[in-house]
Amino acid sequence: MQGQNLKQINDTKISELLTHAGLSVLLITSTWDGHGIIMRTLLDGLSNQYSKVFFGVADVEDSPRICKVFNVTNPPGLLLVRDGELIERAMGAVGVSGIVDLIERNS
Amino acid sequence: MSEEIFKVFILEDMPVDLELVKRQVRKFNPNVLFAVARHRSEFHDKVTNFQPDIVLSDYNLPDMNGLEALVYVREHLDSTPFVFITGILNDEEKVAETILNGASGYLLKDNLRNLPELLEAVVQQSQQAMAQRENDWERKRVNQIKLRKSIAMLRQINFPGSDEIALSLQEVADDLG
Numbered sequence: 248m249q250g251q252n253l254k255q256i257n258d259t260k261i262s263e264l265l266t267h268a269g270l271s272v273l274l275i276t277s278t279w280d281g282h283g284i285i286m287r288t289l290l291d292g293l294s295n296q297y298s299k300v301f302f303g304v305a306d307v308e309d310s311p312r313i314c315k316v317f318n319v320t321n322p323p324g325l326l327l328v329r330d331g332e333l334i335e336r337a338m339g340a341v342g343v344s345g346i347v348d349l350i351e352r353n354s
Numbered sequence: 355m356s357e358e359i360f361k362v363f364i365l366e367d368m369p370v371d372l373e374l375v376k377r378q379v380r381k382f383n384p385n386v387l388f389a390v391a392r393h394r395s396e397f398h399d400k401v402t403n404f405q406p407d408i409v410l411s412d413y414n415l416p417d418m419n420g421l422e423a424l425v426y427v428r429e430h431l432d433s434t435p436f437v438f439i440t441g442i443l444n445d446e447e448k449v450a451e452t453i454l455n456g457a458s459g460y461l462l463k464d465n466l467r468n469l470p471e472l473l474e475a476v477v478q479q480s481q482q483a484m485a486q487r488e489n490d491w492e493r494k495r496v497n498q499i500k501l502r503k504s505i506a507m508l509r510q511i512n513f514p515g516s517d518e519i520a521l522s523l524q525e526v527a528d529d530l531g
Contacts, residue, residue, distance in 0.1 A: 262385055277499075279503050279506035308499055320491075321528075322502070328387070331386060331387060331388055333389045336400075
């Protein structure tokens with residue numbers, strides 16, 4: 248299940264992410280990526296708490312352009328973008344406190 | 355203008371200059387993703403992971419100079435274009451040194467409005483190398499996905515030695531990055 252505030256992103260929507268004013272959090276994962284599936288659930292919950300932050304999720308197989316832009320071949324990858332600048336890049340599993348810390352540090 | 359995202363790494367410690375450079379880059383290509391470093395450790399942490407299409411660097415930074423940054427890029431990012439944007443690179447000897455060390459060009463901060471034109475020329479010159487990098491990267495992505503999917507499938511089934519095989523493949527995948 249996906250909440251209303253966690254948006255599915257694909258290669259056609261990448262410009263929206265880069266031109267978004269303010270903080271965006273993007274998870275690159277896949278259906279076979281165990282850690283990513285858990286992180287997706289965490290982001291879904293957090294997206295209801297941080298209404299000013301844009302939360303997106305992209306599939307590593309369906310979004311080659313997004314993967315190239317963020318240099319992610321090995322999911323999960325968590326990217327924080329603000330006003331077109333990549334400000335944080337966390338590869339591998341990140342727990343809820345780690346994600347919250349990244350958001351709070353960059354909000 | 356191409357719809358491809360232009361990835362620009364900026365090494366600059368002055369916030370005002372950083373914003374001016376970003377503004378000029380957006381005039382060249384509005385579809386841009388930036389990454390920024392303000393000092394040496396941030397530069398080393400970020401630049402290779404970012405895999406930029408181009409590096410724009412100030413010459414004088416708090417704990418390093420632009421030539422050190424250029425050498426680092428040449429060692430770690432092969433032929434990625436590297437342009438100095440600086441307020442002090444104004445003697446001929448220094449200009450010659452930057453070119454001999456493999457910079458793609460330089461621009462004085464006073465002439466920042468010429469940056470879009472310079473980017474056009476540099477990107478044009480490095481198109482072949484950029485296409486090659488793109489092909490190499492895509493091959494790496496496809497191979498990583500095949501490997502990761504195989505590991506995930508292996509973890510779903512159980513036979514003697516399956517855990518050891520999955521672990522070995524995981525180590526290979528992690529090593530490939």
